[in-house]
Amino acid sequence: MAETQPRMLSDLARGDYSFVDVNGNGLIEQExxxxxxxxxxxxxxxVAPDEEVVAFTTRLFDLNQDGKLVVDELLTGIVLENAVDRDEVTVQEDVFKVFDQDGDGFVSRKEWTAPLGDLGANGEAMKDFVFDRVQYLQRQDGKLDVAETRNALSLLRVAVLGY
Structure with missing residues (x-):
């Protein structure tokens, strides 16, 4: 049976990090x-970080800022942190494929927004801003190639994770 192509960024880390939700309720609780x-x-x-640092990290990965850290938010944050190779001007191939859902080698605006999931009250506007900003700075053709996707993910990582 053919393996299903991941549709969300969180799907890329689900197998490796599913153990984090110990009680299986879908929420990552402070404990x-x-x-x-x-x-x-x-x-x-x-040395383990103190609880204040851990609490901050929990808030950092609460991407939609609703006060609850769900598994998909944590996994999206983890993938977003590691999606862009800092040593090269590229994006991980599996991450690009999540965005390039029609396989044409480019990421449309629609393809860009879906895999990111819920990023809170201003999340859709932020996704649009990042897409438009990269388009303005580069080819302005309404789609992102691999290099542009890398730039967009870098901007988004800073906006979402703060670094």
Missing amino acids: EINNLAKQVAQEEGF
Whole structure:
């Protein structure tokens, strides 16, 4: 049976990070994040962040800013953080394919917005702004190629994650 193409950015990390939602309720609760931070710190041999840092991180990944961190928000944030190769002017191939849903080698405005999910009250406007900004700075043809998608994801990462 053919593997289904991921439709959302969160789908790219679902298999690797599904363990974070320990109780399986779809929400990443503060206790789950605290326990995960302690576990990773112990396994990697560094000091676990204090609860204030963990709480900030939880708010950072609450992409729609509703006060609840759901699995898809965490996974989208993780993929967004790692989608762009900092050493090269490229975007990971699997990430580009999530956006290029018709396989034509370009990302239309419609293809750009869907995989990002809910980014809060101003999320759709932010998605449009990033798309339009990259278009204005580059080819202005109504679609993003691989390099433009990388630039758009870089801008979006700064807007959403703050870095």
